[in-house]
Amino acid sequence: MPDDKDHRVMPGGACPVALPDHKQIVLGHGSGGKLTQDLIEKIFLPNFRNDYLAQLNDQAVLDLNGSRLAFTTDSFVVTPIFFPGGDIGRLAINGTVNDLAMCGATPRFIAAAFILEEGLAADDLVRVVESMRMAAAEAGVLLVTGDTKVVNRGKGDQVFITTTGLGVLDRPVKISADEARPGDRILLSGTIGDHGMAIMSQREGLEFEGPIESDTAALHTLVAAMLEASPEIHCLRDPTRGGVATTLNEIASRSDVGMEIDGRSIPVHESVRGACEILGLDPLYVANEGKLVAVVAPEASEAVLDRMRSHPLGGDACCIGEVVAAHPRRVLVKTEIGGSRVLDVMMGEQLPRIC
């Protein structure tokens, strides 16, 4: 080992100067990772700060004249608009239903705004809207108001949909990302990475052995079944953008707790795993649209897990780890071979690796 003097005379050691903060929005700002957090913390939160928003949940729970209402909004900009397992319309309904369900609310009403690009095939719009109608009927929500705008060709990407949802919280539960306690068990409702890899394989024209289908699904009946098993559910999140890794970090950070995850327990479809291996992606960071992560009191975890497994959307549900008091705000994963690593938040989008 050279001493310090030697280091100073080493040739090389050259590197570029630091980049300033982004002066333009880059795609990574929409990834759900650190860049997204930056936008929220530096721009949105300072401008709009209030007690509801400061909770930073996927929905706000509002007290109105003695009723507890859940209120949320979400935009959908997926390309392609039709993909194996779903389409942008079904995604828009299910995504908003899920944001409401993740606080234990019963979803009731949806508003939808459409931004259409000039030149969009009318047949495609019909397909999207019919799909929304079916998804809304299945989820038991009514689409009660909406808006339509058309932008010049090239100023949009076929169709963007923003859905806003209203639900009723008729159970006396408090489910929030800051409610995790040491000892709580971390449950996952099924396989991860299906939606993200279905989109990626379509978008890039990649063909894998065995089809990869989006897992888009409305999760409110699964949540209702879990709450029937026990009200001791502390946090619920659907790990969409940024995947399970981002969700776990958000909960650990908001609750100021640590987490220990057993990497071997996390279910991944063979085809998704294969696609991720080929592209050098980690399924823990890939988006899901029909899965949830639950943080549950230890004494309730078996009962909740049993109910999840008997529900059609929770057949592969499992316990993936535990909340701990040690190393607050850090998520540790035990690897297949018995080593361990920290599961951090992604910076921006996951990019395929070269080799």
Next chain:
Amino acid sequence: MKYLDEYRDAGLAQGLLEQIRSAQKHPWVLMEVCGGQTHSIVKFGIDDLLPSGIELVHGPGCPVCVTPLELIDKAHAIASRTDVIFCSFGDMLRVPGSECDLLTVKSRGADVRVVYSPLECLKIARKHPDKQVVFFAIGFETTAPANAMLVWRAKQEGLENVSVLVSHVLVPPAIEAILDSPWNRVQGFLGPGHVCAIMGFREYEEISARFKVPIVITGFEPVDLLEGVLMAVRQLEEGRAEVENQYVRAVMRDGNTAARRIVSSVFEVCERKWRGVGPIPQSGYRLRTEFEAFDAERRFDVGAIDTQEPAVCISGEVLRGIRKPHDCPAFAKECTPAHPLGATMVSSEGACAAYYLYGRHLKPGNRSTEGKAAQTG
């Protein structure tokens, strides 16, 4: 999953760890050459499982990291042109040049696309005959055959709107540069499995004999890496210095002759500059004269761009295994994957980025580098 689970088997890994523990009598410093190997080591926590007498240092084998700054600036100049569709492997997009990265160039309106195979550029070029399609042809010997094939096919098809910005580097000269250095601490190498799948390992036999250093051509899964460590440690303990092939399921002594043929028909060896290291003679590829019409540096007249890299961080020493990422005062502070200061933080395969992504700076109770270094050197 077949060909994956058996190489991540906890029982096999534990068995190999036991064999390593009983074989190792003296402290040894090993270098894994490839970025992909570094990535696996930290992803699976392999270095934490090894006995404290074995230190793994991370080699220069991340092609994204070592692509010189001036070439990235050239890429930005070309990508910013309105007549260009600029195609690249995904992880080059976040690599900062002297002003910004390709993702930012894209956000300003440039047409920058991620491709998974260089041959996708042919499809894009056919579809957009009015545009110049430029591929950022970077990498070690592993990516050279597909990159060469792009140029070869473009010439065959007469696709005049295709060109490549070449920044190809070679592993053996980098290993020699490490071994030639007066500060070298590396006593054995885990050789680059995928590079050798293409090139074979005759070149490494020559290096091993000349420097009397064990080189074990090694794969990328945990069981591969542990077996590679075991083979290297056995050589060192027995006083042997030879090339052994751990990665027998992928590597043959002469490599892939068809791939080597296409590489040598399109490229020739030249001096290349390595980011964080500087120029190394005979350490890279450039296009042969008969393919120089496809050279993007000529086509877009960016030859004058000559960015110098200011000496701030220790990436050059990290690349040569002299120091560890968290020996750097900027690591995980000013220098993060969002704002990389140096070569080894820019790609997820770079040692600094791998340490950062897998939380080596955060991990509770992690053994310090200084502690390990003191035991070994």
